[in-house]
Every structure is written in C-alpha cells, then in structure tokens.
Amino acid sequence: MKRLAAAGAAAAAAALLTLTGCGTERATGPEAAAGSERATGPERTTGSERATSPEPTGSRLFQDIAARCTDASTRLPSPPASDPPDNAALSPENSRYAENHGYKQTAQLTPNARCRGAAHAERITAELRKAGPAGLRNEGDLAALLERLAYPKDVTGVHRSGGSLGFTLSLPDGPCLTGRLGPPLDIETHGAYMEGGCEEPRGGH
Numbered sequence: 306m307k308r309l310a311a312a313g314a315a316a317a318a319a320a321l322l323t324l325t326g327c328g329t330e331r332a333t334g335p336e337a338a339a340g341s342e343r344a345t346g347p348e349r350t351t352g353s354e355r356a357t358s359p360e361p362t363g364s365r366l367f368q369d370i371a372a373r374c375t376d377a378s379t380r381l382p383s384p385p386a387s388d389p390p391d392n393a394a395l396s397p398e399n400s401r402y403a404e405n406h407g408y409k410q411t412a413q414l415t416p417n418a419r420c421r422g423a424a425h426a427e428r429i430t431a432e433l434r435k436a437g438p439a440g441l442r443n444e445g446d447l448a449a450l451l452e453r454l455a456y457p458k459d460v461t462g463v464h465r466s467g468g469s470l471g472f473t474l475s476l477p478d479g480p481c482l483t484g485r486l487g488p489p490l491d492i493e494t495h496g497a498y499m500e501g502g503c504e505e506p507r508g509g510h
Contacts, residue, residue, distance in 0.1 A: 367477060374420035381413050409505065412496030414480055422480035422494030429454065429474075429484065430492055441486065447472060462504055475503040 414422070432454060433441065441447055444463045447470050451461050460475040474482040481503030484492040500506050 370421050370424045373424055374417050377415075377417040377420040379415050379417045381415055410499045411481075412499070414494070414496045418479040418496075419494055422476065422482060425474075425476060426482055426484075426492040426494055429482070430490065433484075433486065433490060441470060444470065447486070473503045473505075 429451070432450060436446075436450055441450065444465060448458065448461065448463045451463070451472065451474070452458060456474055457477075460477065462473040464471055464473075470486040472482075472484045474484070475497075476482065481495050481497055482492055483495065483503070483505070484490075495503075497503055498506055
C-alpha cells in the first residue's frame with residue numbers, strides 16, 4: 306500500500322510539472338509577444354498635449370478677430386422699404402443698364418462679417434502705411450507683405466491697374482477685401498460677386 310501511495314504521488318507531481326510547462330509555453334508564445342508589443346507600442350497623444358501644440362499664426366489671428374466681433378449680429382439686415390418705381394426707373398434704357406451691370410452686384414454682408422472685414426482692413430492698412438511706397442514697388446512686394454500677415458497666397462490676388470497697386474483677398478472666415486494703394490489708400494469690405502469670387506468680373510453682358 307505504501308508503494309501504491311508513493312507511485313500515485315509521483316504521478317501527480319509529474320502531471321503538475323507538465324501543466325506548468327505548458328503554461329510557460331503559452332506565456333512566451335507568439336500571441337504573448339504581440340501583446341507585449343501592443344502594450345509597449347507608441348503612446349497616443351493626450352488632449353493636454355494637443356492643447357499645448359502651437360497653432361498657425363493665421364488661425365490665432367482669425368480667432369482673435371472673430372472674438373472682437375462676437376457681439377455683432379450674424380443675421381442679414383432687413384432690406385429697406387422701397388419706394389414705388391418712377392417712370393425713369395421703368396424706362397427700357399435703365400432696365401437694360403441694370404441688367405448689363407448686374408454682374409457687379411455683391412452679396413449682402415451680415416453685421417458680423419462686416420465687422421470682421423473692417424478689422425482685417427484696419428490691420429492691413431497699418432502695415433501698408435508702415436511699408437510706404439519705397440517698400441511696395443511692385444506686385445511681388447505687396448504679395449510678400451500680405452503673406453507675412455498670414456494671408457495665404459491661394460486666397461490673395463495682386464494686380465496693378467492704372468499705375469496703382471491693388472489686391473483682392475478672400476478671407477477664410479467670410480467677407481472679401483478689395484484694396485487700392487492709391488493714393489489715396491482704400492480698402493473696401495464687401496460680399497462675393499453674384500457670379501462668384503471676390504474679384505470684380507470684367508466686362509458686361
């Protein structure tokens with residue numbers, strides 16, 4: 306009986322060693338290695354890290370200008386009550402003129418968009434005056450100045466008309482700006498033209 310008990314104990318010990326060996330193989334197998342790689346893989350960027358990453362200058366600029374105009378209404382103003390048309394307004398010549406020049410009409414701006422446009426115009430005007438004629442000799446000088454002010458090239462058009470430099474700017478946050486360096490220096494805030502875009506269409510219909 307003692308020999309049978311000893312044999313049973315030895316068999317149990319062998320079985321336990323076998324199970325332990327199998328468990329060790331599973332822990333060090335390919336799946337475990339993959340799990341270890343996943344656990345030690347690249348760390349995800351936390352929200353606090355994203356919050357501290359620097360933003361482009363243009364983004365901060367446009368956010369600051371938008372903040373200045375938060376109290377301005379984003380609704381279009383009601384159109385003024387129109388008087389009954391007189392005979393001159395109904396004449397075929399005037400109707401034809403209005404039709405041929407309709408392409409020059411621009412979309413109406415909300416008070417908020419007009420406020421933002423005026424803020425951009427004020428900022429650009431200050432830099433143009435600092436540069437002066439000596440710093441703005443050609444289209445390249447003007448384009449470079451606008452780019453330094455964080456207005457990207459793809460929304461800026463620079464031209465020379467009648468010996469005077471000018472530009473059009475389609476602001477990422479809304480209205481259009483049309484500038485003429487003159488003299489006198491003038492920057493107008495307006496909506497997009499009815500045919501699309503911020504540049505005034507050429508020619509009539």
